[in-house]
Amino acid sequence: MTDRPKARPRWHIAVFLAPALLVYTVIMLVPLMQTLLLALENVRDGERVFVGLDNFRMLFGDPRFSEGFWNALRNNVYFFVLHMLIQNPIGIALAALLSVPRLRGVAIYRTALFLPTILSFVIVGFLWKLLLSPLWGVAPNLLGAVGLKSLFAPWLGQEAYALTTVSLVSIWQFVGIPMMLIYAALITIPNEVIEAAECDGITGFKQFFKIKLPLILPTIGLVGVLTFVGNFNAFDLIYAMQGALAGPNFSTDILGTYLYRIFFGFQLQAGDRYMGAAVATAMFVIILLGVCFYLFVIQRRMRRYQM
């Protein structure tokens, strides 16, 4: 080997990075920065002026905004908790069942369970709205057929049940995602490890909890953070099922629908881009904090095992 020449400036790195950086800047960084800046401005006496954190003071303190905001945040947390408690455990359980060796018809189950995820939210929302309709839905009749008609209520129309109902529909739609991710993690566990467990007498549920679950924990963490981001950005299904007012009486209002009404306005409410930007910034910060908590607190404590 000859002596290396002195390190020259490696321009090619910058050249190759430039296109991606440019696209990312134009479609991600600039709009994000503009939104953040917009959140610090407002209109005073017909003039657009810098107001510092006034918009946030209003959002968190002025009842005209804060009532709706805290309500949406509360609902959103509930929405997220239901997904974590119902969607992800069901997803894990389905994945565990799918990975049972020599299960017949795996491909059919997998496709069927994943199908709702690829359906449009409009279809899912409208479908469930029809199914659950007290007037022409099949739900009352189906319950009636098994003698449980007394249990039926117009769930989507009652403040006490509407958010739970919408959450369950969302869970039904998206359960395929944790199922697929965890299924993919489960099938990477080497066969011989499972056979060693069989020889050691670790079978069935015990095998799942003592061998498989610890090995897929990193994936479960990932599913958790994806659920968090997805839930706090959710909007479409609620909009399709309950409209932008997220009724009844805002009981299904989450941050996405709240942002929509503030930013674009709805019916008698006028749109306010400055306050809308403040809501968007608040959502951005909430999600950022959540993701950071996962990255810096949870993921660091979690071991990834070489298999």
Next chain:
Amino acid sequence: MHSLKLTRIVKTFGQVEVLKGVDLEVETGEFVVFVGPSGCGKSTLMRIIAGLETQTSGTVEIGGRNVDATVPARRGIAMVFQSYALYPHLTVAGNMTLALKEDGVPKAEREARVEKAAGLLQLSPLLKRRPAELSGGQRQRVAIGRAIVREPTLFLFDEPLSNLDAALRVATRLEIAKLHRTLGATMIYVTHDQIEAMTLADRIVVLNGGTVQQVGRPIDLYNRPDNLFVAGFIGSPKMNFLTKRFAEEAGAATLGVRPEHLKVDPAGAWAGTVRHAEHLGSDTYLYVVLEDGQEVTVRIPEETPIAVDDAVRLSPLPGRLHRFGADGLALRAA
């Protein structure tokens, strides 16, 4: 008492018959090696013994007990896998005790057994590590340790050395032989490597195409192979097989002679030309083309000046010729 008794084990996967009726008895304390080329069914046979695979027909008895309907964990076996198959999330100690906890062995007893096994395998300083922090050889020892602590009736080794490098393989081979002497346990060992089989086994079971070709002590397989397959499989370099004139003169369809049983002899009956010579230092392998075009390998246990293209005459050592009939079976002198 028999530690293991197999009766007419047949295994089919769909149309393919992998095992075509295997019978075998293994005495307590014996070290038995299943050897054969890949696809001969040796691993399937071991998995049937372990209970990881169900036989299509036939019975398995372990320690005098029929275990056909018994799950692997209750068969009194412990298996060492080719890929070690350690639990990646548990420490070495955790790997070794998981099965014992499952069996409800008390803590003091568990610790004593782990300590004993760790001492035997030089694992004591590694007990708190996880598999990812161990070398291949160490992982293999942990896998063996995990088997030892269970104190099984029968140890099963599934090609345990094939993931190790050559030097480590020899060292681990010696360890396993030592372990067998120390524990006095019954061991079954699967390998495709006939050197491992020859060096470790009390008895070798040679399998090919789903049938047992021959069972016997290593030296008996070497000296008295029952058929062409065993003759060719055991011994390195491979036994020379001669047909046509050489075989006819001996009254056989095929005449077998091992390379180490041929010697270069000016008065020898077989004339030929050296096509290639391999100098290994301790040995020299000569590849000699005989007059009628058949090729034989000659192993000379020393350096030799014989070079390529030299004409040589060979003579087989007396009593070291193997005669095989047209059906491939050995013809033994009456």
